[in-house]
Structure formats: C-alpha cells, structure tokens
Amino acid sequence: xxxxxxxxxxxxxxxxxxxxxxxxxxxxGRRPNLVxxxxxxxxxxxxxxxxxxxxxxxxxxxxxxxxxxxxxxQEELLAKIEELNHDDDVDGFIVQLPLPKHIDEQAVIExxxxxxxxxxxxxxxxxxxxxxxxxxRPATPSGxxxxxxxxxIETRGKHCVVLGRSNIVGKPIANMLIxxxxxxxxxxxxxxxxxxxxxxxxxxxxxxxxxxxxxxFVTEDMVKxxxxxxxxxxxxxxxxxxxxxxxxxxxxDYAAVSPHCSYITPVPGGVGPMxxxxxxxxxxxxxxxAIYKK
Amino acid sequence: xxxxxxxxxxxxxxxxxxxxxxxxxxxxGRRPNLVxxxxxxxxxxxxxxxxxxxxxxxxxxxxxxxxxxxxxxQEELLAKIEELNHDDDVDGFIVQLPLPKHIDEQAVIExxxxxxxxxxxxxxxxxxxxxxxxxxRPATPSGxxxxxxxxxIETRGKHCVVLGRSNIVGKPIANMLIxxxxxxxxxxxxxxxxxxxxxxxxxxxxxxxxxxxxxxFVTEDMVKxxxxxxxxxxxxxxxxxxxxxxxxxxxxDYAAVSPHCSYITPVPGGVGPMxxxxxxxxxxxxxxxAIYKK
Numbered sequence: 360x361x362x363x364x365x366x367x368x369x370x371x372x373x374x375x376x377x378x379x380x381x382x383x384x385x386x387x388g389r390r391p392n393l394v395x396x397x398x399x400x401x402x403x404x405x406x407x408x409x410x411x412x413x414x415x416x417x418x419x420x421x422x423x424x425x426x427x428x429x430x431x432x433q434e435e436l437l438a439k440i441e442e443l444n445h446d447d448d449v450d451g452f453i454v455q456l457p458l459p460k461h462i463d464e465q466a467v468i469e470x471x472x473x474x475x476x477x478x479x480x481x482x483x484x485x486x487x488x489x490x491x492x493x494x495x496r497p498a499t500p501s502g503x504x505x506x507x508x509x510x511x512i513e514t515r516g517k518h519c520v521v522l523g524r525s526n527i528v529g530k531p532i533a534n535m536l537i538x539x540x541x542x543x544x545x546x547x548x549x550x551x552x553x554x555x556x557x558x559x560x561x562x563x564x565x566x567x568x569x570x571x572x573x574x575x576f577v578t579e580d581m582v583k584x585x586x587x588x589x590x591x592x593x594x595x596x597x598x599x600x601x602x603x604x605x606x607x608x609x610x611x612d613y614a615a616v617s618p619h620c621s622y623i624t625p626v627p628g629g630v631g632p633m634x635x636x637x638x639x640x641x642x643x644x645x646x647x648x649a650i651y652k653k
Numbered sequence: 654x655x656x657x658x659x660x661x662x663x664x665x666x667x668x669x670x671x672x673x674x675x676x677x678x679x680x681x682g683r684r685p686n687l688v689x690x691x692x693x694x695x696x697x698x699x700x701x702x703x704x705x706x707x708x709x710x711x712x713x714x715x716x717x718x719x720x721x722x723x724x725x726x727q728e729e730l731l732a733k734i735e736e737l738n739h740d741d742d743v744d745g746f747i748v749q750l751p752l753p754k755h756i757d758e759q760a761v762i763e764x765x766x767x768x769x770x771x772x773x774x775x776x777x778x779x780x781x782x783x784x785x786x787x788x789x790r791p792a793t794p795s796g797x798x799x800x801x802x803x804x805x806i807e808t809r810g811k812h813c814v815v816l817g818r819s820n821i822v823g824k825p826i827a828n829m830l831i832x833x834x835x836x837x838x839x840x841x842x843x844x845x846x847x848x849x850x851x852x853x854x855x856x857x858x859x860x861x862x863x864x865x866x867x868x869x870f871v872t873e874d875m876v877k878x879x880x881x882x883x884x885x886x887x888x889x890x891x892x893x894x895x896x897x898x899x900x901x902x903x904x905x906d907y908a909a910v911s912p913h914c915s916y917i918t919p920v921p922g923g924v925g926p927m928x929x930x931x932x933x934x935x936x937x938x939x940x941x942x943a944i945y946k947k
Contacts, residue, residue: 364686388920407895423895465786470944482776482777482778482779482780482781482784482786483776483777483780484780485775485779485780485781485783486775486777486778486779486780486781486782486783487776487779487780488780488822489779489780489783489824489825489828490776490820491820491825492759492776492778515847515851516847516848518850524671524832524833526783526784526785530783530784531783532827532830533827533831533843534783534824534828537818537824537827537843537845538818538819539847540857544847545847546843546844546848546854547842547843547849548840548841548842549827549831549839549840549841550840551807551831551837553810553833553839553840554840555810556812558839607745621928646913
C-alpha cells in the first residue's frame with residue numbers, strides 16, 4: 360500500500376509553477392494577476408482566502424483582495440465583476456462562495472467572463488469540460504487528476520466508482536474520467552443518496568472516489584483488494600485528545616481500509632493541498648492564454 | 654414486455670405543442686419561429702432538414718431554411734449566425750452538422766446565442782445541464798427522458814448503464830439521469846470502447862441505454878430479466894429482402910433481447926421519432942422564454 364502524499368505533490372507543482380512564472384518575468388513578460396472577491400466576514404472564507412494569497416506569493420503570482428460589505432447589493436457585486444472582466448491587468452478572479460442569501464449565486468457565476476473564471480464554475484467551462492475540450496477545471500477534481508498522474512496510476516479501462524454527485528466534486532470528476540484521455544478513459548459509475556446498493560458497487564471499484572461528506576462512510580467491507588482510494592471528505596469531528604477539540608475526518612475509515620488499497624489518500628494531506636494548486640495552475644493558464652487565446 | 658412506441662408518444666407531444674401554440678396565437682401572441690442553416694448539399698442533412706420543416710408545419714411553428722454554399726467561408730457563416738442572434742423575430746435556430754472540413758464546428762456552435770441554441774450544443778447549455786439547471790437539452794437524450802416519463806417508468810435508485818460516450822447521446826443522458834429529478838435520480842454507469850467487462854456491467858442494469866452505433870451489440874446474455882432497454886442505435890445494414898436494399902438496425906438484438914425486458918424501444922419507431930419532437934419542444938420554450946427570459 361502506498362500513501363498518496365498530496366503535500367509533496369502540491370509542493371512540487373508549486374515549484375514548477377514558480378519556475379515557469381520566473382521564466383516569463385525574466386523574458387520581460389507580465390507577472391500573472393489573480394483577484395479574490397470576498398463578500399462579508401465569514402471565518403472559513405477569510406482563512407481560505409488567506410491560504411490562496413500565501414500560495415500566490417510563493418509562486419510569484421500577484422494577488423489582491425476586493426472586500427465587499429455583507430449587505431452589498433447584487434447589482435453592486437455584478438458591477439464589480441464587470442469591472443474585473445474588463446480590467447486587462449487581471450488574468451483571473453474568483454468570487455468566494457458561499458455568498459449571502461440575498462445574492463443569486465448562479466447569476467454571479469455566470470456574470471464572470473469565462474476566460475477569467477479560474478474556479479471553473481462558469482457553464483462555459485463546465486460544458487467544455489463535459490465534452491472534453493480545454494477549459495478551466497474546478498479545483499478539487501483537477502487536483503485529483505494531478506495526483507493520479509503524478510503517481511502514474513493506470514486509469515484506462517479501470518472501473519471508477521464516484522460516491523457523491525455534488526456540482527463541485529462528484530459530477531465534474533465523473534465527467535473528466537470518462538473522457539478519452541489520461542487520466543481518464545475509465546468506466547465510471549456515480550452513486551449517491553438514492554443508490555440502494557452502494558456496497559455492491561464500491562466493491563467493483565478499481566478506483567474509488569469518496570466525496571459524500573459523511574465521515575468514515577467507506578468501511579473495510581466496501582473496498583476491493585488492491586483498489587485505489589481517493590478520499591475527498593473533510594468533516595470536523597469532535598476529538599478531545601486535540602487541543603482545538605476536533606480533527607478532520609475523511610469519508611473513508613482509513614485505518615481499516617488502507618491495508619487493502621494499492622494507493623490511498625490520507626485526510627488531511629491528500630486531496631486537500633491540491634485544490635489551491637489547481638487554482639494557481641488555472642491562473643497561470645489564464646495569464647499565458649493556454650486555454651483561451653488572449 | 655411492453656414496447657415503447659416512440660411514434661405514438663411523438664404524435665401525442667406534437668399535438669400538445671400544436672395546441673399550446675394555437676393558444677398563444679389565439680391570445681394575440683407571436684407564432685414561434687425556427688430557422689435552419691444548411692451548408693452544402695449533403696443528402697442526409699437535406700432529408701433530415703425536410704423532416705424538421707414538416708414537423709414544424711404540423712405544430713404551427715414558422716420555419717425557414719438558410720442555404721449556404723459548401724465553400725462558404727467560416728467568416729460568412731459566423732456573420733450569418735450573428736445576424737440570426739440579433740434577429741428578434743427568430744426564436745431559435747440550428748446549424749445542421751456536420752459542416753465542411755474547412756469550418757471549425759465548435760467555433761460555430763459557440764457563436765450561436767445560447768438563448769437561441771435549440772439544439773442544446775452550446776457549452777452554456779451543456780454546462781447548465783451538467784449542474785442540473787434549466788437549459789435547452791440535446792434532442793436524443795431529451796427524447797429518451799420523454800419516453801421514460803410518458804411510460805411512467807420508475808427511475809429513482811435504478812441502475813442505469815449507458816453504452817457509449819458520445820457528446821450528443823452518451824455523455825448528456827448520463828448527466829441528466831444522475832440529477833435529483835424525475836426522470837433521473839439513477840445510479841449511472843458509463844461504458845465505452847475502453848471498458849473491458851461490458852457484459853458484467855450491462856447485466857446489472859435496471860435501465861440499459863445502448864448508444865454505440867454497433868448493430869446488434871447487445872445480446873440476450875447481456876441483459877437482466879425485467880430490464881428497461883432503450884436502443885439509440887440506427888445503423889443501415891444490407892437487407893436483400895427490402896426494395897431499397899437495407900434496413901435500420903439498432904444496437905440491440907431485438908428478437909432475442911425483447912422477451913426478457915419489461916420495456917424496450919424498437920428500431921425504427923422508438924427513440925428516433927422523439928428527436929424532432931425535442932427540437933419542437935425547445936423551440937416552443939425559446940419562444941415563450943421558459944428557459945431564458947426574453
């Protein structure tokens with residue numbers, strides 16, 4: 360059994376991105392520029408945005424934050440997005456979700472110029488991904504593909520079972536892995552809350568991707584010997600032995616399942632560190648016009 | 654075993670659409686208007702376009718054809734699309750595929766205003782479909798959903814196995830059937846050319862959708878007793894007993910498989926007649942602003 364170390368892969372790819380950017384700048388090119396828009400004062404959003412800013416610094420990406428009041432009107436937010444869409448010095452930008460309830464999240468997502476949509480949530484990017492065209496890919500599934508690739512895990516003809524059908528993980532990873540590409544070319548099954556016989560299906564999985572947000576859902580009896588297990592879950596569960604009183608728990612019962620796997624991602628330190636790397640990767644691609652010509 | 658009669662369902666839905674349009678017109682509303690763009694003189698495209706025109710007439714939809722030379726430049730075609738995008742009297746339009754080799758098909762598809770894209774091929778419609786939002790759905794998968802619905806076939810929690818991953822059938826039907834909706838809420842497996850153990854998977858299917866374009870691929874031993882079988886294949890195979898020398902053959906060995914099914918679509922007369930109905934449905938929705946506000 361081999362542990363897929365997301366921290367090491369993330370660090371390696373960050374170095375590669377930093378080297379590429381240094382090269383661009385040395386050749387007289389512009390330094391990529393990412394803008395984050397944050398509405399209100401949600402603690403989770405704040406700390407996540409801080410992590411993104413720090414990662415940008417490490418790679419030599421310029422980044423800045425636009426803060427808006429929690430009671431900002433949808434019109435004001437859309438006007439700001441329009442401004443960023445037309446700012447030639449901004450390569451990509453993200454609007455941190457969730458947004459306050461009075462704002463229509465989908466309208467905001469669709470207002471972003473898809474050529475600057477480095478979160479990969481705009482329907483043009485989602486649609487292009489579904490039909491196998493170059494696009495900005497959403498962070499978590501893109502990070503999973505990077506892990507499979509860096510560990511040279513064979514995917515062609517493998518049966519990949521995805522647990523969960525969220526718009527940010529389950530659906531996109533399923534759409535990516537059926538494409539005629541590497542990583543990809545999998546037979547893909549998507550299971551979810553309405554699936555009656557989940558265990559019967561997970562036991563057939565060569566690659567099992569758990570993205571339900573249900574701690575320790577995947578137990579020993581649900582996994583085939585030698586499977587590749589990717590754990591996307593990150594739920595805080597009470598833990599009196601930790602000073603902060605909780606720990607992160609994945610969707611997989613790691614202690615029981617891992618001995619049966621060929622590869623497995625731990626939580627934390629597996630998929631988690633990759634999500635920000637995907638964002639950096641997309642920002643670099645936006646800056647160089649690798650997906651959409653500038 | 655019950656035969657799913659696509660001809661009857663198509664005729665019924667056409668009557669419903671005709672009644673709805675008569676109502677709109679009687680109330681002083683505009684009659685919906687569909688434009689077809691056809692490049693060159695491909696026999697298949699011509700006859701398919703004729704069928705669409707006739708179906709429009711039957712429903713009271715205005716329709717017209719824009720013919721362009723086979724050597725039309727991409728710029729001229731894009732200019733025509735731009736004109737149709739801005740013509741307020743045009744509710745929806747389609748560009749008949751395939752296009753001549755010197756034209757970038759995807760560029761043409763993406764040039765169409767997604768609010769008039771009644772073929773459902775624009776990435777905005779593909780992307781919105783993937784995340785479960787209202788959109789123009791592509792014709793064939795939309796027709797399949799209509800058949801499941803009209804025959805009140807239970808889909809929730811059923812295992813749907815899709816054979817084929819084309820952008821016009823396999824991928825979209827998979828994306829539709831995992832949504833939390835009816836028809837939908839299925840566990841969905843997508844198999845394709847790289848799947849090594851297709852039979853093992855098809856035997857698990859409560860609903861089997863064959864869209865490979867491989868005549869009689871699905872044999873008796875591949876289908877579970879009581880399965881619902883939807884046959885999307887339509888390949889011309891030589892048949893000396895027919896005057897024209899060929900007959901249409903589905904992806905399913907109908908004679909051998911049908912006795913084991915709870916429901917099955919024949920070829921011809923199953924999914925085929927539904928595709929044009931989906932187009933009419935989308936055109937009506939475009940005209941009434943049911944998906945995208947006018």
